Amino acid sequence: MKNKALLKAAAAFICLVMLASVFSGVSAFETVEAGKLNIVIDGGTERKEAAAGSEVEIKVNLVNNTTISSLKARISWPDALELVNAEYGIYNKEDSTEMAIMPDAGADGKPDWSGVRGHFTFNWISAFNEVKGDVNYVTMTFKVKADAKEGDFLAVKAEIDPESVFDKDTNNIPFKLIDGGVYVTAPSGDTAAPTDSKTVTDAEAKAETEPKNNTGVIWIIVIIAAVVVCAAAAALVVVKKRKAAK
Numbered sequence: 001m002k003n004k005a006l007l008k009a010a011a012a013f014i015c016l017v018m019l020a021s022v023f024s025g026v027s028a029f030e031t032v033e034a035g036k037l038n039i040v041i042d043g044g045t046e047r048k049e050a051a052a053g054s055e056v057e058i059k060v061n062l063v064n065n066t067t068i069s070s071l072k073a074r075i076s077w078p079d080a081l082e083l084v085n086a087e088y089g090i091y092n093k094e095d096s097t098e099m100a101i102m103p104d105a106g107a108d109g110k111p112d113w114s115g116v117r118g119h120f121t122f123n124w125i126s127a128f129n130e131v132k133g134d135v136n137y138v139t140m141t142f143k144v145k146a147d148a149k150e151g152d153f154l155a156v157k158a159e160i161d162p163e164s165v166f167d168k169d170t171n172n173i174p175f176k177l178i179d180g181g182v183y184v185t186a187p188s189g190d191t192a193a194p195t196d197s198k199t200v201t202d203a204e205a206k207a208e209t210e211p212k213n214n215t216g217v218i219w220i221i222v223i224i225a226a227v228v229v230c231a232a233a234a235a236l237v238v239v240k241k242r243k244a245a246k
Helices: 002-024 202-209 215-245
Strands: 037-041 049-051 055-063 070-076 081-088 098-100 119-126 135-144 153-160 175-178 180-185
Touching: 037 070, 037 153, 037 180, 049 135, 055 070, 055 180, 070 135, 081 119, 119 135, 135 180, 153 175
Parallel strands: 037 175, 049 180
Antiparallel strands: 037 055, 055 135, 070 119, 070 153, 081 135, 098 119, 153 180
């Protein structure tokens, strides 16, 4: 009887260990909330990767946007990321009623990002106009330092004052913030070029920020794996019982 109890306990333990290992491999990404403005940083709704030593674009997109005229966001990142460039996607440079905070210009007349370390406060406001639809707020190009450790997650986060998010009538807009980041992969030997930095269209913003519909597939795989492992453990118990009976 004691041996049977030990076998049952061992089978249960095997099931628990295997289930834990399977579930630990399922990444928990956030989902876009319907009916509300979502401020989404790449890597928050789906996995984003970049090799050590390469450049990677991290976009901040506005999803389910109805009418926005202002947004101030303090974006921060770890030392393993070096900001190379940033461009507002929402900003219309031809509109004199709009303004966007940028660093001082360098010798070439373009914003000089070389002195920006660890964080930057992006601030866009339009006095009389508003932007509608799913759009790109800002696209940041980072260099992943060569000594970045493979497998590390380099978080890119935002701090947003709710009072800074409003429409042209200065009515505050409720929002959900989804922080993001990038997983470091091993260098491929060649420095990878960043992805396309153009301003995204409505459809592109949705495609990049809305999570892929693969959650059901992942759970099916998890359940099948768990059933197989538990069945194997149960079979082991049965075999042991039969051997003991002989």
